[in-house]
Amino acid sequence: MLHWLWLVPAVPFAGYLVLALAGARLSRTSVASIGVGSVGLATLVACGVGLSFIYSPPVNHAYSQTLWTWISVGNFSPKIAFYLDPLSLVMTLVVTFVSFLIHLYSSAFMIDEEGYSRFFAYMNLFVGSMLTLVLADNFLLLYLGWEGVGLCSYLLIGFWYKDPINGRAARKAFIVTRIGDTAFAIGLFLLFTQLGTLQIQEVMQRAAQQWTVGSKLAVAASALLLGGAVGKSAQLPLQTWLPDAMAGPTPVSALIHAATMVTAGVYLIARAHVLFSLAPAVQLVVAIIGAATLLLAGFSALVQRDIKRVLAYSTISQIGYMFLALGVGAWSAAIFHLMTHAFFKALLFLAAGVVILAMHEEHDMFKMGGLRSRLPVTFWTFLIGAASLSALPLVTAGFYSKDLILWGAWSSPSGSTWLWVGGLVGALLTSLYTFRMVFLTFFGEVNHEVSYASDIRLRLPLIVLAVLSVVGGFVELPSTLGDRPLFSDFMGSVLPALDHVRGDTRTEFVLQIIAAVVSISGIYLAYIFFLGRRPVAEVFARSTVGTVLRRFWFGGWGFDWLYEHSFVKPFVWLVRANKDDFIDSIYDGIARLNEVFYGLLARTETGKVRWYMTGIAVGAIVAIAIAVFL
Amino acid sequence: MPALPMEHGLLLAALLFALGLLGVLVRRNVIFILMSIEIMLNAAGLAFVVAGSRWSQADGQVMFILILAVAAAEVSVGLALVLQLYRRLQTLDVDAASKMRG
Numbered sequence: 001m002l003h004w005l006w007l008v009p010a011v012p013f014a015g016y017l018v019l020a021l022a023g024a025r026l027s028r029t030s031v032a033s034i035g036v037g038s039v040g041l042a043t044l045v046a047c048g049v050g051l052s053f054i055y056s057p058p059v060n061h062a063y064s065q066t067l068w069t070w071i072s073v074g075n076f077s078p079k080i081a082f083y084l085d086p087l088s089l090v091m092t093l094v095v096t097f098v099s100f101l102i103h104l105y106s107s108a109f110m111i112d113e114e115g116y117s118r119f120f121a122y123m124n125l126f127v128g129s130m131l132t133l134v135l136a137d138n139f140l141l142l143y144l145g146w147e148g149v150g151l152c153s154y155l156l157i158g159f160w161y162k163d164p165i166n167g168r169a170a171r172k173a174f175i176v177t178r179i180g181d182t183a184f185a186i187g188l189f190l191l192f193t194q195l196g197t198l199q200i201q202e203v204m205q206r207a208a209q210q211w212t213v214g215s216k217l218a219v220a221a222s223a224l225l226l227g228g229a230v231g232k233s234a235q236l237p238l239q240t241w242l243p244d245a246m247a248g249p250t251p252v253s254a255l256i257h258a259a260t261m262v263t264a265g266v267y268l269i270a271r272a273h274v275l276f277s278l279a280p281a282v283q284l285v286v287a288i289i290g291a292a293t294l295l296l297a298g299f300s301a302l303v304q305r306d307i308k309r310v311l312a313y314s315t316i317s318q319i320g321y322m323f324l325a326l327g328v329g330a331w332s333a334a335i336f337h338l339m340t341h342a343f344f345k346a347l348l349f350l351a352a353g354v355v356i357l358a359m360h361e362e363h364d365m366f367k368m369g370g371l372r373s374r375l376p377v378t379f380w381t382f383l384i385g386a387a388s389l390s391a392l393p394l395v396t397a398g399f400y401s402k403d404l405i406l407w408g409a410w411s412s413p414s415g416s417t418w419l420w421v422g423g424l425v426g427a428l429l430t431s432l433y434t435f436r437m438v439f440l441t442f443f444g445e446v447n448h449e450v451s452y453a454s455d456i457r458l459r460l461p462l463i464v465l466a467v468l469s470v471v472g473g474f475v476e477l478p479s480t481l482g483d484r485p486l487f488s489d490f491m492g493s494v495l496p497a498l499d500h501v502r503g504d505t506r507t508e509f510v511l512q513i514i515a516a517v518v519s520i521s522g523i524y525l526a527y528i529f530f531l532g533r534r535p536v537a538e539v540f541a542r543s544t545v546g547t548v549l550r551r552f553w554f555g556g557w558g559f560d561w562l563y564e565h566s567f568v569k570p571f572v573w574l575v576r577a578n579k580d581d582f583i584d585s586i587y588d589g590i591a592r593l594n595e596v597f598y599g600l601l602a603r604t605e606t607g608k609v610r611w612y613m614t615g616i617a618v619g620a621i622v623a624i625a626i627a628v629f630l
Numbered sequence: 631m632p633a634l635p636m637e638h639g640l641l642l643a644a645l646l647f648a649l650g651l652l653g654v655l656v657r658r659n660v661i662f663i664l665m666s667i668e669i670m671l672n673a674a675g676l677a678f679v680v681a682g683s684r685w686s687q688a689d690g691q692v693m694f695i696l697i698l699a700v701a702a703a704e705v706s707v708g709l710a711l712v713l714q715l716y717r718r719l720q721t722l723d724v725d726a727a728s729k730m731r732g
Contacts, residue, residue, distance in 0.1 A: 607731030609663075609724045613654050 001052045002063050004045055005082050008092060009131035011042045016124040023117030032107040035120030039103045039127055043096040050093055053084060061085055061493035062201075064137055078198055081137035087494045090335060091134040091267055094342050098259045099127045101461035105350050106251040108457035109357065113249075119159060123255070126152035130260050134267065139188050139198040142268075146184070146232070149261045150177055156256060157248040169247040176241040180231015184268075187224025190217070204274040211278050218278035225272055226282060226289075233265030233319045236293045240559050242316055243300075246308040250353030253308060258315045258349050259342040266322040266338050270331050273495060277329070284414060287327020291422035294320030296557055298429030302436070303553045306363040307352050310437050313556075314389065315345055317426060321405050324423060328415040330408030331495035332488045337401035340472050344388035344398055347465035351382035354462070355441060358452040365437060370446030379442050381462040386438050388469040390431030390523060393516035394481075397473030402427065404476065406515055407508055411500040420511075424518055431522025439531040480509045639680030646673035660715060660722045664708045671701045 015038025023031055053063065066081040084092075103123060110119050129148025136142035158170030192198055194217055195206045211218040229235070234242035245257050256262070269276060269286065276283050294317045301313035318341050325334035356363060358375060372379045388398035406427070410420040476487035488497060503511070540546045552558060580588075604615070646669055653666030675694040682690015712722065719726050 605731050607728030609727070610655055610658075617651055617655070 001048050002058065002084065003065065005049055005063070005065050005084055005135070006067055007045045008042050008049065008096065009082075009128050009135060011038050011045065012124045012128035012131065014038060016121050016128060019117050019121035019124060023121055026117060028111065028116055031117040031120055035117075035124055036100070036103045036107050038124055039096065039100045042127065042131070043100045046092050046096040049084070050089055053089055066137070070141070075196070076192070078138050078140040080141060082135040083137035083200065084135065085494050086490050086492075087267075087270060087335065088134050090339060090491075092131060094339050095127070095130050095134060095260050098342050098346050098465075099123075099130075099255060101464055102251050102255045102259070102346060102350065103127075104457050105254075105353075105461040106249075108455040109251055109353060110249065115159065119156075119249070122152050122155045122159070123252075126156070126256060126261070130264075133264055136200075138200060139191065139203065142200070142271075143185070143188065146228070146264065146268075147181065149256070149264065150174065150181065150232070153177075153245070153256050153261055156252040157245050159248055159252065166247040169244040173241040173245045176238055177231040180228045180238055182227075183224045183231070184228025187221055187228065190221050190224060194221075200271060204272070207278060208274055213278050214280060215278070218275060219282055222272070222275045222279040222282040223285075225268060225275065226286060229265030229268045230289065231265075232268075233262050233323070234316050235265070235289050235319060235323055236296065237559070239293060239297065239316050240556060240563060243309050243312045243556060246306070246312050250308065250349060250356060253312070254346045254349030254353070257312065258345040262315060262319060263322070263338045263342070266319065266326065266334055269323075269326045270335055270495060273326075273331050276326070280414065283327055283329065285327070287324050287409075287414065287419055290320045290323025290325070290327055291419050291426075292320075293317065294324065294426040295422055295429070298426050298433065300553045300556050301433040302429060303550045305366055307355065307365050307368075307437060307441065308349075308363060310365070310433060311345070311348055311352060314348075314430070314433065315341075317430065318345065318389070321402060321423065321426065324419060325405040325408055328408050328412035328419065328498075329496075330405060330412060330498045332491040333401065333404040333408050333498070335491065335495070336476055336487050337405055340388065340397040340401040340469070343465055343472050344385045344396075344469040347381060347385035347462060347469055348389065350458075350462055350465070351378050351385060354378045354452070354458055355382075358450045359448055360451075362448065365440040367448060368441045369444040369448070370442070371450065372442040374446070374450045375442075377459050377462060381466040382442070383438060384466040384469055386434045388473075390434045391427060391515070391519045392431075392523075393512075393519065395470060397469050397471070399516075399519070400473035400476055400478070403478060403512055403515055407478070407500075407511060408498050410511060411502045411508075412498055413501050415502070424515065427515060428518050428522045428525075431519050432526050435523045435526035436530045439526060443531055478508065478512070479505055480512060636680055636684045639683075640677060643673045643677040643680065646670075646676065658723050658725055660712050660724050663724065664705065664712070667708075668701060668705070671697055671704075 015034055018034055019026075019031060026034070062083065062085040064081060064083045066079045068080050070078045070080045103120075106119065106123065110116060113119060126149060129145045129152060131145070133142055133145030133149060136145055154170045154174040157173050158167050160166050161170075188198065191203055191207075195203055195210070197203060197206065207218065207221075231238045242257060242262065246253055248257075276286070297313045297316035297320060301310050301317060304310045304313060318337070322334040322337050322341070325331070325337060354375065355368065355371060355378060358371070358378075359368060362368065384396075388396040391399040391402040393399050402423075406420060406423045409415045409423050410417070477484040479485075555561065604611075650666045650668075650670030650673060653669065654663050657663050657666060675697040678690040678693040678697070680690070682688065682693075715727060716722060
């Protein structure tokens with residue numbers, strides 16, 4: 001049943017077409033059944049394809065399906081073709097499954113919205129584009145999906161377009177990611193001119209044959225691809241758009257800005273890992289970007305008041321972990337963390353959505369409190385998600401994936417103690433800000449009226465994702481705990497295994513203990529500061545240092561301010577200054593000349609017949625004079 | 631009887647034409663304007679006749695008959711317009727009919 005692969009992206013696209021063309025005339029029930037049903041069908045097909053891929057693997061663990069030739073110009077003829085290997089299979093399953101749950105949730109969550117069918121049309125278009133991106137056989141098709149998800153991100157951030165703030169956030173997301181996309185496009189031009197193809201597998205083969213390790217072309221190509229990945233995945237220095245992207249509806253934040261689209265950069269680097277292996281310098285940059293981003297975003301998450309912004313910074317930080325893993329060559333660890341992160345971060349966003357719904361659009365955590373008894377299902381699932389995000393040892397998926405990354409950062413040939421320490425501090429921050437959020441929202445005094453229409457469609461996705469946030473980690477057990485690396489083995493045919501050059505099993509065990517202690521102590525610190533002895537935290541927050549740091553971190557380390565003053569304002573100034581340029585003055589001159597002539601000629605039109613007659617007579621005399629004397 | 635030199639005839643035609651034109655330009659009464667136009671038409675007709683007699687061709691006289699017909703048509707339409715003008719404005723002053731201006 002592998003040949004049904006094309007249906008996986010095609011069904012959501014079909015759903016989009018139906019909803020876009022006829023959505024306004026359909027009832028809410030049929031809109032929901034088309035919107036959710038198309039993604040559900042895609043999920044079923046993906047599961048079927050996945051099962052058949054696992055039980056009867058094709059040759060070389062890769063299956064490619066060509067549908068038609070897209071463009072044919074000279075020797076450049078990219079195909080509409082899908083490529084299925086373990087990497088794209090895992091991505092497809094995660095994307096379809098999480099998308100399906102979030103669509104199901106949205107069908108209840110968005111029920112009172114005016115643009116119900118518009119919402120589902122965009123969401124289906126997004127899923128289709130994301131699957132195109134993941135399954136693409138060549139870089140051009142991948143780029144099409146890449147831009148498609150960017151477009152949907154823009155449309156959905158600005159879903160409530162009547163508020164100009166949302167439109168601004170949408171434009172910011174679009175423009176900032178565009179900077180990365182431009183680098184990506186230039187990278188593709190470079191690959192095509194140098195290697196003569198855009199088919200991903202051929203590019204990798206030819207690059208490995210033609211370029212030596214560290215050659216200039218390999219460095220340039222991988223650096224340009226990294227630019228695209230950094231923009232899409234909201235990493236330093238293009239991370240500023242993601243916190244503002246929270247202006248969109250909560251299911252959108254869960255699907256696009258946490259679980260799937262923002263991890264496209266990670267997928268891209270993993271997909272092009274051969275190129276990055278040829279450029280160790282760029283790979284080191286990837287690791288450093290990841291470590292720096294995870295720390296910066298962690299500190300910012302610590303001081304946010306808006307529950308969704310905490311989760312946004314947390315997403316940036318967790319993708320930083322994935323970049324760290326990619327940078328040290330722990331490819332499958334990055335994809336593993338991508339998968340577990342998709343589960344628990346989608347869960348956290350959806351649970352936060354229920355909280356916001358119950359609090360009547362209140363986002364400020366300091367106005368919440370005591371929701372534990374009012375929203376039991378939400379509380380327990382949120383707690384499981386938070387535990388998984390904080391990498392609570394042994395029982396959560398987040399522990400296994402984050403541990404693999406930290407172990408890779410320590411033991412890889414390009415790893416170092418510094419990267420490991422960065423990851424560890426990040427882990428402390430993660431559990432601190434996560435449980436700050438849990439304690440502020442669900443514990444303490446009740447100080448707000450809570451009411452919402454409970455619906456099975458809201459609760460079911462939470463429960464399923466909570467289960468996955470726990471059991472999702474058991475597919476990869478480290479050598480110290482059972483030693484069953486199913487996930488890495490499955491990835492083995494695409495992503496080379498990491499060579500652990502530093503440390504043995506005993507070191508790994510010690511490092512795991514340290515990571516576990518750090519995670520638990522972060523939770524304990526959060527308990528002290530935000531539940532047990534809240535005054536302590538408040539005294540620090542009020543001190544001079546505390547205020548400065550809080551302001552600085554709250555604004556995301558001043559990056560917005562920096563970009564506003566170094567790029568936006570000079571550009572706006574330049575545009576203003578250049579408004580009346582030379583070329584414009586030519587056209588303005590023509591317009592002004594016409595106005596003058598109009599004024600003159602209008603004055604001759606007096607309405608008096610005798611003046612007209614005089615004009616005719618004088619004209620005739622002049623004409624005759626010219627004819628006679630010249 | 632010796633024929634008149636052509637120059638005399640053309641001179642008369644030119645004088646008549648200029649007088650007619652002057653009448654059109656300076657008169658304000660629309661009836662007089664129409665009469666001045668008649669004079670200009672007849673001046674043109676005279677020029678044709680003189681030219682026809684100079685080259686002994688009948689074409690000049692044919693053109694004159696054509697001009698007479700055109701003048702008759704013009705006067706019938708013109709007088710109808712004059713009647714309309716008088717009904718609307720209670721005057722025959724053309725300068726009063728100056729509503730159509732820019």
